[in-house]
Amino acid sequence: MPELPEVEIVRIGLQELIVGKEIKGATTDNLKSFPNAKDQVDQFLVGSTILAVRRRAKVLLIDLDSGYSLMIHLRMTGQLVYVPLEQTQTRNIKGKSRGVGRFGAGHPNDSLVGKLPDKSTRVTFEFSDKSKLYFNDQRKFGWVKLPPTELVAEDPFMKKVGPEPLGSDMPNKIFIQRIRKRNGTTVKAAILDQTTLAGVGNIYADESLWSARIHPSEKVKNISDGKLEILRNEIINVMKLSIQKGGSTSRNYVNAKGMKGSYLSFAKVFKREGMPCFTCGNTIVKLRVAGRGTPCMQHLPDYEWYY
C-alpha cells in the first residue's frame, strides 16, 4: 500500500503527535508483525521517550532515548494510527474490520480513530498519558523491529536501498547512472526496484511513466537519457503532489490521524482503466508489467505521438 508519499505523511503526522511521549507498554498477538517483541519490549521500549520520527525509503524510524529505534514497514495494508486519550472508543461490530467510511477524504467522521482497535490490529503501543498508537495490518505483511539506533543502517534492506528521490542525493546524473544498470529490463521494473531508487511503488510508477510519456513495458535500453531525465522529474512531481494531497487511498491507507488521502482523484492512469486518457482520449487498458497490474495506454505510439 503505502509508497514513499504515504509513509512520509504518516511520518509528519507522528512527528507532531508522539514526539516527547513516554512509552508505557506494547502488546502484540501476532508474532510475525513484531517478531522480537517478547524479548525486547520490556528491556528497550518500556519507559523510553520518543525523540524523533524519521523515514528512509518506505520504512519509518522512531528514535527512542533508550538508544533503540522502532523500525516499521507498512508493506501493503499497514496503518499507524494515533488515538488521543480523549477519544473514547465506540463499540465495534464484533469481528468486522471497519473501512475508512462513507464520507469524503478529510471528513472528521471518516477517521479510524474511535474505531480502534479492531480485528486488524497487530501491535498496540500505549503511552504514559494513556493515548495509544495502533499498528493495523490486514494482510500481515508489515513488520516492526527494534534495533539499536546505530545499527538501523546495518539492516539488510537499509544497506541495499537506493537514494531518496526527493532528497538532494539523486540528481539527474545519478538517476540515469543507476537506472542504466537495469538496461535489460522494463523501465517499470527498473523504477520499482528499491535498490535502484527508494520509494517508488505501483501507483507512482504508472503515474510518473504516463506523465513522462514512456510506456511501462519499454526496455530501459531503448529510452534516451533525455527521456530518463523527464522521467526522474515526473517521479519527483507526482510524489510531491501526492504529499500535498495527503497521499493515495486505494483501499486501506490512512494517515496518523486515521484519515485517507485524496491524490487518486488527481491520478491520470491508476484505477482509470476503461476510461479515456486525459491527453489523447484513447482508452486506458490494464496490462501486466513487472508482475504488477499496470494501467497505461495500449501501445507505445499512444505515448510517442505526444513527444
Add this chain to the structure above:
DNA sequence: CACTTGACCTGTCCGC
C-alpha cells in the same frame, strides 16, 4: 550474474 515468478496473508469483487 540479471531477470522473472511465486509466496507470504486477508479481504473483496466479479462471473457463474
Add this chain to the structure above:
DNA sequence: TGCGGACAGGTCAAGT
C-alpha cells in the same frame, strides 16, 4: 446467495 478464482499499494526466496 454461494462458491471459486483473480486481484490488491511490497519485498524476498527460489526459479530460469
